[in-house]
Amino acid sequence: MLSQRLGEWCGHAPILEEDIALTNIALDLIGQTQSYLSLAGNHLDKSQTDDELAFHRDASEFQNLLLLEQPNGHFGDTIARQFLFDVYSLLKAQHLADQTVNADIAAVAAKAIKEIRYHSDHSSKWIIRLGDGTSESHNRIQQSINDLWKFTDEMFMCDDSDNAGIEIGLLPDYASLKTVWFSRIKDTLKEAGLTIPENVVMQTGGRKGQHTEHLSIMLKEMQVLPRLHPGAIW
Amino acid sequence: MNEDTQTLATAVLKQVRKVMDPELPFLNIEEMGMLRDVIIEDEHCVVIITPTYSGCPATDVISEDCLAVAKAIDPRAEVRIAMSPAWTTDWISDKTRVKMAAHGIAPPVGQSHDRAFLTGDNRIIPCPTCKSTETKLISAFGSTACKASFTCVSCLEPFEHFKCI
Numbered sequence: 001m002l003s004q005r006l007g008e009w010c011g012h013a014p015i016l017e018e019d020i021a022l023t024n025i026a027l028d029l030i031g032q033t034q035s036y037l038s039l040a041g042n043h044l045d046k047s048q049t050d051d052e053l054a055f056h057r058d059a060s061e062f063q064n065l066l067l068l069e070q071p072n073g074h075f076g077d078t079i080a081r082q083f084l085f086d087v088y089s090l091l092k093a094q095h096l097a098d099q100t101v102n103a104d105i106a107a108v109a110a111k112a113i114k115e116i117r118y119h120s121d122h123s124s125k126w127i128i129r130l131g132d133g134t135s136e137s138h139n140r141i142q143q144s145i146n147d148l149w150k151f152t153d154e155m156f157m158c159d160d161s162d163n164a165g166i167e168i169g170l171l172p173d174y175a176s177l178k179t180v181w182f183s184r185i186k187d188t189l190k191e192a193g194l195t196i197p198e199n200v201v202m203q204t205g206g207r208k209g210q211h212t213e214h215l216s217i218m219l220k221e222m223q224v225l226p227r228l229h230p231g232a233i234w
Numbered sequence: 235m236n237e238d239t240q241t242l243a244t245a246v247l248k249q250v251r252k253v254m255d256p257e258l259p260f261l262n263i264e265e266m267g268m269l270r271d272v273i274i275e276d277e278h279c280v281v282i283i284t285p286t287y288s289g290c291p292a293t294d295v296i297s298e299d300c301l302a303v304a305k306a307i308d309p310r311a312e313v314r315i316a317m318s319p320a321w322t323t324d325w326i327s328d329k330t331r332v333k334m335a336a337h338g339i340a341p342p343v344g345q346s347h348d349r350a351f352l353t354g355d356n357r358i359i360p361c362p363t364c365k366s367t368e369t370k371l372i373s374a375f376g377s378t379a380c381k382a383s384f385t386c387v388s389c390l391e392p393f394e395h396f397k398c399i
Contacts, residue, residue, distance in 0.1 A: 017383065021375035028379060033288025035317065107318030112289055112399040114320065117372055 001068040001215075002085065002221050003029035006078070021122060022078070028115040035108040054081050055226035059216040061207040067151035069206075069215040073144070076137070079126045083166035086120035087184050088177075090157050095172035102170060124188050131192025138193065145189070146197045153202035155181070239274045247272040248281045248388050249303040251393025257378045260337050261344075268296065270316055278365045280311035286319045287379035323398045335362045340369075340384065340395040359395050361386035369393075 006026035013019035029097045037050035067085060093116055096109035130141040156178040158166065165171035202203060205211065225232065250272065251264045260294065263269045268291040270282040278306050281300050297313045304311035322343040326334075331341035358367045365386035373383045374397070381394040 017373035017375070021373055022375070024375040025381055027289040028287060031285075031287060035288055103259075103318070108288075111285075111317055111319075111320040114322075115287060115379075117395075122374055147262070206372070 002066045002220060004034065005072055008072055025061055026117050027181035028167050032112045036083060039104050055223045059211050061208060062215065063207050065154055066206040066212055067148060069212060069218060070148065071214055076130055076141045076144045079123055079130065080141060080148050084148060086116060086123050088181050089118045090120050091177055091180055092172060099170055101168050127188055128192040131147055131194040143196050145194060149197045149200045150203045154204040154206055157204055157207060159207055239277055243272045243274050243279055245307050246281065246304045246311060249307060250300045251280050253296060253299045255305060256295045261330060261333065263296055265330040267321065279304055279308045279369045281311065282311045282316050283313065284316050286321050290379050296318050323396065336394060338393060340393055342398040359384055360398060361389060361391065362393055363391045364389040
């Protein structure tokens with residue numbers, strides 16, 4: 001999801017370096033997702049490929065985080081979304097790489113960590129640069145954080161399958177994951193002179209297939225070719 | 235493994251070594267550290283390669299190229315992508331690093347397990363053109379997933395640096 005969103009910046013980013021950076025990150029995320037979806041596809045009752053899972057499911061069948069399907073907005077919105085996710089993604093990948101329940105997942109995660117470190121470094125530095133920049137950039141990035149904050153709780157929500165994963169040690173304990181995530185986010189925001197929004201009513205539902213209206217619009221564009229021409233290759 | 239299959243594996247290895255990285259066409263996949271092994275399974279060759287980055291599009295091209303040259307020798311040959319252990323710039327030899335620099339790409343500096351190397355922060359990446367150590371990071375991302383963009387303060391030449399991972 002995030003990869004598709006970042007890809008929308010291709011040719012539109014404020015500067016060339018960012019155009020390249022955002023699409024590089026998108027590429028890494030596609031690679032990671034492909035690896036995970038291939039593993040998932042092999043474990044489903046009806047064996048499905050990573051492409052089938054990505055291009056032939058409807059919005060209600062996707063379980064992605066609501067945060068990741070949010071529109072790019074302006075550059076600050078994109079960076080805020082990336083920052084909130086990168087910190088979480090890195091912590092989660094670190095656990096997945098260390099766990100010994102599933103060696104395939106550990107291998108994919110170990111590879112992903114090296115890439116996510118770059119992403120996280122990139123988005124964190126931009127948060128600091130924008131927060132500590134002009135009053136205009138400060139106000140806008142604070143607004144971006146405020147707007148997206150309501151989607152952050154979903155990262156740490158447990159359903160039955162999460163609980164099963166946590167039980168066997170495959171997934172990290174979400175409560176302690178949240179504590180570490182929160183403190184890292186807080187540290188960076190503090191350095192940027194930004195604050196954590198308070199009294200936010202959280203929005204969830206992605207894990208149950210209940211998405212914001214943005215997802216179906218995005219999928220329409222993402223899936224048009226494989227749906228019009230099933231099995232097309234080039 | 236009998237003598238015949240061993241000879242087969244050696245012959246395949248000799249050929250797949252010559253497969254070039256399409257994004258760094260002056261380096262072959264062995265120099266890149268991507269070619270891990272050629273083993274025998276059920277009396278046919280399996281070429282094992284490791285991708286540099288998860289989403290690197292060159293991986294597909296390299297797999298196809300390896301399969302083509304391997305099949306020319308062993309029609310039942312296959313190519314396998316190994317994710318673990320994850321690829322690291324440590325597998326790029328000193329000789330290859332010299333070759334990279336000669337082609338205008340600043341090679342990875344030092345060993346990857348040093349956290350500070352990740353982003354090139356506070357590291358001296360010499361300019362591959364004028365050898366000046368006065369260089370600065372423009373972006374941690376470059377024309378391909380494996381490279382960062384730098385510029386030389388002395389000769390003003392922009393250049394790419396192969397990131398340590």
